[in-house]
Structure formats: structure tokens, C-alpha cells
Amino acid sequence: MTRHAIVATLDVVLLIAFLALETPGASTGFKFHEWVGIAFVGFFVVHVALSWSWISGTIGRLRQDAVPRIRVNFVLNAALFVMALVAIVSGFLVSDYLLPSAHLTTSDDPRWRNVHNMTASFLLAVVGLHIALNWNWIKGAFRRYMTRQSSRDIGGESDS
Amino acid sequence: MSAAVIDRAERSRRRFRLLELTVVVLALFPFSIFALRSSDGSGPRLVSTGRPGRAPVRRELTRTELRDRRARTQPTLADALLDVSIQLVWIGLAAWLGRRWFALRL
Numbered sequence: 001m002t003r004h005a006i007v008a009t010l011d012v013v014l015l016i017a018f019l020a021l022e023t024p025g026a027s028t029g030f031k032f033h034e035w036v037g038i039a040f041v042g043f044f045v046v047h048v049a050l051s052w053s054w055i056s057g058t059i060g061r062l063r064q065d066a067v068p069r070i071r072v073n074f075v076l077n078a079a080l081f082v083m084a085l086v087a088i089v090s091g092f093l094v095s096d097y098l099l100p101s102a103h104l105t106t107s108d109d110p111r112w113r114n115v116h117n118m119t120a121s122f123l124l125a126v127v128g129l130h131i132a133l134n135w136n137w138i139k140g141a142f143r144r145y146m147t148r149q150s151s152r153d154i155g156g157e158s159d160s
Numbered sequence: 161m162s163a164a165v166i167d168r169a170e171r172s173r174r175r176f177r178l179l180e181l182t183v184v185v186l187a188l189f190p191f192s193i194f195a196l197r198s199s200d201g202s203g204p205r206l207v208s209t210g211r212p213g214r215a216p217v218r219r220e221l222t223r224t225e226l227r228d229r230r231a232r233t234q235p236t237l238a239d240a241l242l243d244v245s246i247q248l249v250w251i252g253l254a255a256w257l258g259r260r261w262f263a264l265r266l
Contacts, residue, residue, distance in 0.1 A: 019244050019248070022243075022247050023196060023243035023244065023247065025233075026235045026239040026240045026244075027235070027244060029235070030230050069262070072262070096223060096226070108222070117197060121197070124193075124247060124250045124251055124254065125189070125250070125254045127251055128253065129255070129258040131251065131254075131255040132254070132255040132256070132257075133258065133262060135259055
């Protein structure tokens with residue numbers, strides 16, 4: 001599996017996990033929501049680690065004269081990172097099942113729940129914008145996947 | 161009229177239409193999210209309490225009450241599909257609007 005394929009697969013997994021996390025009552029149930037949340041943190045860390053060369057490269061370019069698209073992309077990704085971090089931390093703080101089951105005290109403060117819900121809701125819009133800015137990459141990855149599939153199919157036909 | 165002036169007018173018209181559309185979407189977003197959060201039980205958890213004949217007092221559910229309520233309500237597959245579809249629509253709308261804005265400005 002190439003690095004590109006790993007990144008694309010991870011992004012799809014992240015999107016599915018994100019969708020499941022967004023409506024805990026209807027899709028996962030609240031207990032499983034917290035387990036999916038833990039898995040999401042792992043995927044999120046790997047996603048950031050795999051994008052590290054882009055992050056450091058962009059920071060370097062921002063110091064020079066970067067084009068507006070790069071600036072907007074960086075600001076959007078930074079907002080996404082901070083919002084995801086807030087949602088994750090507040091999620092841990094208001095954990096109802098996982099952390100209490102490990103005998104860790106969590107907060108019952110409705111304000112923390114509101115912070116968790118609000119950031120999660122606004123993340124929907126920011127994820128949409130993130131997809132918009134990376135649309136060409138997504139399209140390219142999909143096209144590459146489809147081309148590989150069709151060439152594999154052709155190879156399979158010629159073998160038989 | 162020169163081509164540049166026409167082009168600028170066209171861009172300005174497109175920008176205005178996109179702005180109108182964005183305002184409508186932004187106005188609808190909180191209602192949809194509130195409905196989503198209320199339907200799946202992760203939204204505000206206010207209950208009315210109070211003795212008969214007196215004005216009800218609204219308070220937040222305690223954690224125990226919350227767990228009891230969650231245990232009683234089991235979501236169906238239709239609920240899950242509906243909620244995920246609503247989210248996909250919002251992500252799609254944000255992506256579509258974002259692409260249009262970025263195409264105009266970046």
C-alpha cells in the first residue's frame with residue numbers, strides 16, 4: 001500500500017468516524033460514542049503526523065510571500081485542528097461512561113457539554129470547507145483508485 | 161462597454177448571488193443543528209419541575225436521570241440514516257459553497 005493510499009483510506013475512515021460521532025444518540029449510542037471518540041483521537045493524531053511535511057512546509061512558505069490560497073488553507077486547517085482539539089478535550093471532560101468506569105472523575109457541568117456540542121456542530125461546516133479546499137486532491141485520489149481498479153479488472157480478464 | 165467592465169459586473173453579480181445563498185444557508189444551520197441535537201438526545205436537557213398550581217421551574221437533568229433516559233430510548237436504523245444524511249447534506253452544502261467562494265476569491 002502506497003503512502004497516498006494510506007492517507008486516502010485514513011481520510012475516509014476519519015470522515016465515517018466523524019459522521020458517527022456527530023449524532024451519538026441516533027447512530028452509535030452514547031456508550032459506543034465514547035469508544036469511537038477514542039479511536040477518532042488515534043486516527044486524528046496519525047492524520048496530523050502524516051500531514052506533518054505539509055504543515056512544516058506551509059509554515060515556511062507563510063514566512064515568505066505565500067499566495068492567498070495557501071494562507072486560507074493554513075488558517076482553515078488551524079481552525080479545524082483547534083476545534084477538533086476543543087471537542088476532544090471537552091468530550092473527555094464530560095465523559096459519562098468510559099472515564100467513570102476507569103474510576104476517573106468527570107464534570108457534570110452543562111457548560112462543558114454545550115462547549116462540546118457547539119464545537120462539534122460548527123465542525124460540520126469547517127469539515128465541509130476543508131473538503132472544498134482539498135477537492136482536487138480528493139478527486140485525484142478517487143480517480144487514481146478507479147484507474148487502478150479498472151486496470152486490475154482488465155488484467156484479470158486477460159489472465160482468464 | 162469593455163470586456164473587462166462586463167467581466168467585473170458579472171463577477172460582482174455572481175458574488176452577490178453567492179452571498180445571498182450563504183446567508184440563507186447560515187440562517188438555516190442553527191435550526192437544523194438544534195433539531196438534530198434535540199432528536200438524538202445530545203442537546204439541551206431541560207426538564208420542567210414544580211408543584212401543581214405553581215410556575216414550573218426548568219432545570220438541567222442530572223447525570224443519573226440522563227443515563228436512565230438514554231437507556232429507555234433506543235434509536236432505530238431509520239433514525240441513524242436520517243441523522244447521518246442531514247449531516248452529509250450540511251457538509252456537502254458547506255463544501256459546495258466553499259468551492260464557489262474559493263473559485264471567486266482565490
